Amino acid sequence: MLGGDTLNNYKFETKTIHAGYEPNQHFDSLTPPIYQTSTFTFDTLEQGASRFAGLEDGYVYSRLGNPTVTALEKRMAELEGGEVALAFSSGMAAVSAVIIGITKASDHILCSKGLYGCTFGLLDMLKEKYNIGYTFSDLSSKEEMLSNIRENTTCIYIETPVNPTMNVIDLQLIVQVAKEKGIKVVVDNTFSTPYLQQPLKFGCDIVIHSATKFIGGHGDVIGGVAVGDKATLTQVKKTTQKDIGGVISPFDAWLLLRGIKTLALRMERHSENAEKIVAQLKSHPKVKAIYYPGDNEQPSYEIASRQMKKGGGVVSFEIKGSFQDAVNVVNKLKLIPIAVSLGDAETLIQHPASMTHAVIPEKVRNEMGISNELLRLSVGLEAWEDIWSDIKQALETL
Known part of the structure; x- marks a missing residue:
């Protein structure tokens, strides 16, 4: 040892x-x-x-x-x-x-x-x-x-x-x-x-x-x-x-x-893929807001750059539209599974307000910034182009 x-x-x-x-x-x-x-x-x-x-x-x-x-x-x-x-x-x-x-x-x-x-x-x-x-x-x-x-x-x-x-x-x-x-x-x-x-x-x-x-x-x-x-x-x-x-x-x-044993390698790839997906989401007309520590337009970016090596593999974003629009986007995905948890080799997506954070009263959720249009994406280890292709086709069904 x-x-x-x-x-x-x-x-x-x-x-x-x-x-x-x-x-x-x-x-x-x-x-x-x-x-x-x-x-x-x-x-x-x-x-x-x-x-x-x-x-x-x-x-x-x-x-x-x-x-x-x-x-x-x-x-x-x-x-x-x-x-x-x-x-x-x-x-x-x-x-x-x-x-x-x-x-x-x-x-x-x-x-x-x-x-x-x-x-x-x-x-x-x-x-x-x-x-x-x-x-x-x-x-x-x-x-x-x-x-x-x-x-x-x-x-x-x-x-x-x-x-x-x-x-x-x-x-x-x-x-x-x-x-x-x-x-x-x-x-x-x-x-x-x-x-x-x-x-x-x-x-x-x-x-x-x-x-x-x-x-x-x-x-x-x-x-x-x-x-x-x-x-x-x-x-x-x-x-x-x-x-x-x-x-x-x-x-x-x-x-x-x-x-x-593979943590460092995986976190590098998760972060790199997430950065690529954020760049694509920022230019899509159906995306209202993006939340990612590694994005230099985020309010807490300066803090993140001081205490984090990279932005990590989790990206949250809000759909421009209604709760039902968010539901429709998730249900139209073909490659990306709908599942809670994160950090897997597979890219995963979930709806916090109705899944991981559903136990929190709606008023408190809203105060936390968890809207009904917010989706959380755990960006996996697949080719980022394939991840984005799936998200893009789902967004374009709106």
Whole structure:
């Protein structure tokens, strides 16, 4: 395994293939083995007791740790620049474990003005059951943030880029205010991946991924990851991860390890294709607006250019017309599947207002900028000309 100073000398692309795994500790297997076991044996009762007490390193039970999962966690921690990582059974398992782990009843969370629908649903449930309040903010200035921070605010939770409006949040500004107030910053980095953006390097505390998306990259696994400082995530591991139990299986961890090996290559192609599609959409008369971090005409482009390597593979755009016009465009597509999720090799399209964000009340959706005419496109790895040809023929049916 590449470790310590040696690992620091290597580029990101090399780390995606080598970090977190040492073949000579696994019978010299080049690829990390799948440790498909629920439990582990002890040499003596005393050894088992010592491991349960945390006095001795070693595996006990796969809900509490597994060698395949450990390899994934070490690799993700290295790629994000964090001390440790925790792997979960889904992105939402990661989100819920982290939020529940760092808050208590009657706390308050300040959120970016736009969140994944299920994250919104989780916040609503926590508010109803445990009086954990939340406030949406555009987080555009120190003054605006301070006006929304309360005495009981313990967490700033953001997506950047925001799903699905693609607005980019200024991480330097967020961290500046948060540190002054002693508030933890949690960033959903799913859309960017650590290849395009590393929030921990800006001073954020915890990064979360729906690893189902670009990390896995092939649409064949569900998983989540949280990366951050050892003290915070050790506490999450000992409490909400262990006791709620949303842990990843060894096989799913292995699939994510396999996907990570091509992450840099895939993100380059996703971004290049997205840039080409944006250029075509901008000149089409049936397109009302386009939202993409890598477009220099976007309001948040300057922020994106400071903290992102490229614009990524997700593009949102509004149809010039009605909700039914948006429906008609989607239904006329021939190559591009209609499906939620993103980050797959296949280009995917979905309608946020009626799909991923349908749980959010319409009034709140409108305030977030999620209109009924908005479509979200996850640009895949196909030839961009074929992707555009399909979109163009669908638009021209209006």
